[in-house]
Amino acid sequence: MARAAVPGGLSARRAWRDATLVERRPETDSAVTLVLDVDGWPGHLPGQHVDVRLTAPDGYTATRSYSVSAPEHGDRVELTIQRVPDGEVSTFLADGLAVGDAVRLRGPVGGWFVWRPGQAGPVLLVAGGSGIVPLMAMLRARVAGSPPFRLVYSVREPDDVIYRDELAAIAATDDVEVRLVHTRRAPEGAARPAGRLQGTDLLTATGWDGGDPPTCYVCGPTGFVESAADLLVGLGHAADRIRTERFGPSGP
Amino acid sequence: MDFVTRGFQGRPRGRDERLPPGQYLTDDFPVLSAGPTPPVDHDGWELWVATEDGARHTWSWPELMALPAETVTVDIHCVTSWSKLDTEWRGVSLDTLLADVETAADFALVHSYGGYTTNLPLEDLLDGQALLAFAYDGDDLRPEHGGPARLLVPHLYFWKSAKWVRGIELLLADSPGFWEQLGYHDYGDPWREQRYQGD
Amino acid sequence: MTIPGHPGAEAAYDGNLMAGPLSELFALDVTVAVVRCRGCGASSEVATLRVYGPEPGLVGRCPGCDDVLLRVVRTPDAVWLDLGGVTSLRVPAPRVPLEEDVDRSAQT
Numbered sequence: 001m002a003r004a005a006v007p008g009g010l011s012a013r014r015a016w017r018d019a020t021l022v023e024r025r026p027e028t029d030s031a032v033t034l035v036l037d038v039d040g041w042p043g044h045l046p047g048q049h050v051d052v053r054l055t056a057p058d059g060y061t062a063t064r065s066y067s068v069s070a071p072e073h074g075d076r077v078e079l080t081i082q083r084v085p086d087g088e089v090s091t092f093l094a095d096g097l098a099v100g101d102a103v104r105l106r107g108p109v110g111g112w113f114v115w116r117p118g119q120a121g122p123v124l125l126v127a128g129g130s131g132i133v134p135l136m137a138m139l140r141a142r143v144a145g146s147p148p149f150r151l152v153y154s155v156r157e158p159d160d161v162i163y164r165d166e167l168a169a170i171a172a173t174d175d176v177e178v179r180l181v182h183t184r185r186a187p188e189g190a191a192r193p194a195g196r197l198q199g200t201d202l203l204t205a206t207g208w209d210g211g212d213p214p215t216c217y218v219c220g221p222t223g224f225v226e227s228a229a230d231l232l233v234g235l236g237h238a239a240d241r242i243r244t245e246r247f248g249p250s251g252p
Numbered sequence: 253m254d255f256v257t258r259g260f261q262g263r264p265r266g267r268d269e270r271l272p273p274g275q276y277l278t279d280d281f282p283v284l285s286a287g288p289t290p291p292v293d294h295d296g297w298e299l300w301v302a303t304e305d306g307a308r309h310t311w312s313w314p315e316l317m318a319l320p321a322e323t324v325t326v327d328i329h330c331v332t333s334w335s336k337l338d339t340e341w342r343g344v345s346l347d348t349l350l351a352d353v354e355t356a357a358d359f360a361l362v363h364s365y366g367g368y369t370t371n372l373p374l375e376d377l378l379d380g381q382a383l384l385a386f387a388y389d390g391d392d393l394r395p396e397h398g399g400p401a402r403l404l405v406p407h408l409y410f411w412k413s414a415k416w417v418r419g420i421e422l423l424l425a426d427s428p429g430f431w432e433q434l435g436y437h438d439y440g441d442p443w444r445e446q447r448y449q450g451d
Numbered sequence: 452m453t454i455p456g457h458p459g460a461e462a463a464y465d466g467n468l469m470a471g472p473l474s475e476l477f478a479l480d481v482t483v484a485v486v487r488c489r490g491c492g493a494s495s496e497v498a499t500l501r502v503y504g505p506e507p508g509l510v511g512r513c514p515g516c517d518d519v520l521l522r523v524v525r526t527p528d529a530v531w532l533d534l535g536g537v538t539s540l541r542v543p544a545p546r547v548p549l550e551e552d553v554d555r556s557a558q559t
């Protein structure tokens with residue numbers, strides 16, 4: 001196996017490393033971006049994630065996965081944490097971790113739910129809640145000449161939109177379209193009333209009809225991903241062009 | 253031990269002198285599952301016990317209901333470190349179920365709807381130590397907690413208390429179950445912290 | 452959430468969650484590997500398996516038939532892996548086995 005041929009760099013990748021918080025950037029009332037400094041970070045692709053491990057004084061540990069939210073940038077790793085009510089790890093990361101403190105981090109991992117800059121063909125991104133995070137890394141990795149992107153982003157209410165200003169700026173460029181779907185409360189005067197994601201939300205406005213079919217990336221709470229992927233299949237997207245990543249149950 | 257994350261405590265981990273080492277208290281009833289909840293209703297339900305020489309005993313749901321049942325209040329301890337004190341269950345003692353079964357077996361491999369298995373010494377199922385439970389806290393046992401009927405062997409870690417029980421295979425030699433094949437302890441005594449093989 | 456007749460719809464996660472734990476075992480990223488189900492013969496990328504867990508262990512089930520394909524348990528001093536539900540596991544690997552290339556694909 002290739003294992004025998006792999007030098008020390010690999011065990012470094014596998015190991016749990018220290019990641020020190022250098023900056024904390026509030027995104028919404030309940031989401032915050034953490035900028036971590038990780039010595040010797042090997043780099044990553046948009047869509048990959050890391051595992052974060054916390055250890056309490058009595059030896060109790062808790063491990064959770066978080067997606068990188070920005071493209072590779074030296075030793076800097078950015079995560080965006082959505083605070084889950086009563087969540088053990090998300091609330092600590094969102095509120096408790098102070099600049100200068102360190103957590104243990106493993107990664108980057110996951111090579112399937114990734115978009116490689118340079119990858120051909122249009123892209124349809126479908127996000128539910130914090131599922132925007134890895135998709136934002138993909139959007140941020142676009143360069144001049146990248147294929148067209150379309151983002152359908154489902155949130156409960158207008159205040160839940162993470163990366164709001166940056167998404168508005170991105171949406172102003174020619175070949176990215178951003179559509180917000182509000183499930184509980186839509187903004188004043190919105191054309192689409194609040195309601196859960198439907199097939200019509202996923203139809204392209206600009207239209208890729210006749211062109212290459214898009215690769216779809218669907219991410220968010222497990223229930224959201226199940227229904228969004230079903231809608232895409234119902235609209236005729238080939239199953240092997242739909243990539244999904246389930247963040248877990250969305251609670252009671 | 254790993255280095256401590258400054259400021260991290262985790263969810264409150266209640267202590268109590270009735271807790272085995274390394275366990276903490278929980279008030280809710282976490283559901284751990286290795287697969288989908290099998291759709292089993294009372295009509296289609298059947299329990300079998302098979303002995304080492306091929307003899308087979310079976311019970312339908314009405315037959316199970318006709319057996320004397322008892323209510324017990326016990327503490328349960330999950331290998332993932334939560335314990336729950338004073339839980340109330342109703343079911344049929346394994347002593348009752350196995351009373352007429354002739355066997356020289358020393359071990360049992362418990363089989364569940366959905367394919368789960370777990371192994372334990374036969375003697376740990378006897379002498380009032382184990383129940384086939386069909387009610388929890390006064391209500392029918394809910395499917396996510398193992399209904400129609402689950403095993404309850406509270407003196408061992410809770411993965412031994414198989415949900416959705418459908419059969420008990422009596423064996424002369426121990427045969428590891430679903431988690432026991434993959435690093436978990438063959439016996440699983442919480443008071444000796446027998447979580448993993450070799451503990 | 453449960454969608455009747457939709458295998459794995461009850462699973463909390465998918466195979467992406469296995470990437471970190473499996474990285475302890477394999478040089479290459481196994482979530483992009485294709486496994487063939489012993490039960491129904493379907494081939495799936497590990498990332499698309501329906502995953503239950505993470506406690507007491509990760510159980511990856513076939514998206515086609517719900518059979519157990521892959522299990523991983525981390526004990527304090529070992530990683531246990533069961534691949535009994537699959538007949539084969541195909542991992543994309545670099546065409547030219549230069550050390551550099553192997554390491555690169557392992558990262559991505």
Ligand SMILES: Cc1cc2nc3c(=O)[nH]c(=O)nc-3n(C[C@H](O)[C@H](O)[C@H](O)COP(=O)(O)OP(=O)(O)OC[C@H]3O[C@@H](n4cnc5c(N)ncnc54)[C@H](O)[C@@H]3O)c2cc1C
Pocket residue numbers: 049064065066067068080081082083084085086087088089090091130133134221245246247248249250251252464467468
């Ligand atoms: C591959 C992968 C990548 C992920 N990337 C990110 C990311 O970039 N950003 C991010 O914020 N999260 C991400 N998650 C989710 C994250 O790993 C945790 O599950 C989440 O932070 C909750 O952990 P917790 O310890 O706070 O909650 P827990 O203490 O584990 O859970 C508390 C309660 O909240 C419920 N719950 C769990 N998750 C959610 C949820 N998402 N929404 C609502 N209720 C929930 C649980 O059912 C439980 O009842 C990712 C998950 C995976 C598998």
Ligand SMILES: [Zn+2]
Pocket residue numbers: 488489490491492493513514515516517518
């Ligand atoms: Zn199958």
